[in-house]
Every structure is written in structure tokens, then in C-alpha cells.
Amino acid sequence: MKKWMILAPLGLAAAGAALLLLKKKPAEKAASAKTVPVKKPAPAKAPANLKTGSYSFISGFQNASTVEMTLDYDADKFSFAVVEENFLSYSSDSHVAILEGEDFSLQLEYAAYYPGEDFAAHCASLAEKHQDFAPVRYGSVDAVKYLEGDALSFCLPIPEDAQSYVQVLLFKAKGNDTPLPDLADDPDLGAMLASVRFHRA
16 A cells, blocks of 8 residues: 555656646757767778769848858769759759769758748747657757658758758668668768858858
């Protein structure tokens, strides 16, 4: 009987804590989400054929400026191109950058915030829509990730830019048996995203 009397308050306390978590607002969920640790691969030599891809776009309507995004990639494993058609996935942008590889391909595209929105508000909205939403970090580059249809989506904030961010869509290649969410830990992807740099003209 004494054991039951002790366990009952503990059970009520646990239930109360769970209820508070369920009532947590999406914005609070996004703000309190811990950055997902990306598995660090064993140190490897820099690719012998390392190249840099460049993707430029106009950010903003008033006081618009050109933003250049660059990233390094292994040219023996991936091809890089900026295209105006034949996108991997539909985009309303005039042009996107595409990295194609044997195991997966990436589509990089710029996106504008909604009026009055910023990256924090954008993340809060994503956290409300996607249960698998999570912050991630590659090197010194912070981003968020979530599954969107047949793609693994990453959103990267642009430093000191209140108008735009960059979305990176990852698509598995045919014959790749790796579960789509696990590709967030791919060492080639990690190296590319860790090398992302932004420059404002």
C-alpha cells in the first residue's frame, strides 16, 4: 500500500510534464530544439580534384543586392552546373544550382521570406509542419533539415540578410539503399555544406 502511495504522485507528475510538452507552441519547439549532432567521419585527405561551385542571385526588392554562394565539391564524384531548366524539382526561381553524384544529387535555390518573417519565424513554421524538423551543423555552418516528399531539405540562413535564405534539396540516386534521413550524415554532403560561403556584392 505504501509503495502505491509513493508511486501515484510520481505518475501524476510525469503525466503533467508530458502534457506541458504537448502544449508547447511550435515557436517554442523550434527555439528549444537541440542541434542534431552530425556524425563526424574519420579525417580524410582533401580530394585531389577539389573544385568550387558558384551560385549567385538577387536578394530583396528594395535595396536589392547580389548574393554569391560558393561551396567546394569533389569533381571526381560530382558535377556542378547552374541551370535555367531541367530542374531536379519544380522551382519558381529563374535558375538553380545542381550537383549530381552517383549516390545523391542536390538542388540549391534561393528563397524569400514572407513579409515580416525572418529565419527564426521560418523555422518555427517548419517545426509546426514537419515532425522531423531539426537544427544541424556542418563545420561552422548552421542549418535546419526536414523531410519533404522524396527529398531531404536543408535551409541555410544567409548572414546579415533579412530577405532571403537558401534551400538545398537532396535526392537519392536510383539503387541507393541508404534511408533518405541517414544521408544527412553522408561525409560528402557534410564536406560540401561545411564549405558553404556567402558574399554580398
